[in-house]
Amino acid sequence: MADAIGPRLYACCNCRNHVALHDDIVSKSFVATGERRAFLFSHVMNVAVGPKVDRRLITGLHTVTDVYCSDCREYLGWRYEKAYDEAQKYKESKTVLIKFKIVKDDW
Template structure:
């Protein structure tokens, strides 16, 4: 019988709820506030987006919404709702999760 390869999942660091798949990482070299490492994901799960707002980030002003774990409510990162600079349009509709706010689950 062949070995089953399970997806590599990330979970909320607080409650371990599944929030993302490793295969959905678009960029691993993102930097969040205070020079913290972060990942840009094409898709996330089990998160709830807060209100949209313009926020000044390292690459300029973007319309973002904080994303919270759907179970415990912990803020895990943000979603790019609208990107104003053409060079950063690839971020639109993608989600940043701060590395210290997620954990690898069973891998």
């Protein structure tokens, strides 16, 4: 009998704290500052958030909070709290993690 395969987890690049599940990726086509690839997740775990701030991003004005690893405080990305453009509302309550800030955990 084959071994059961567990969930595919992403971890913090610095301390390997589990921060997201592969199955929770909504989009892989996001871009962070400096043309770095990023993923949009419906849920994340083991993260701390900063204060809410209004920030003008590529897609317009949003209220966001920066997201950090809850163990080592490595900056990982940001969470959309509010989108002012109706077409961007789907991002609300979702989190962007910068690809080079997260690593696959044993998969």
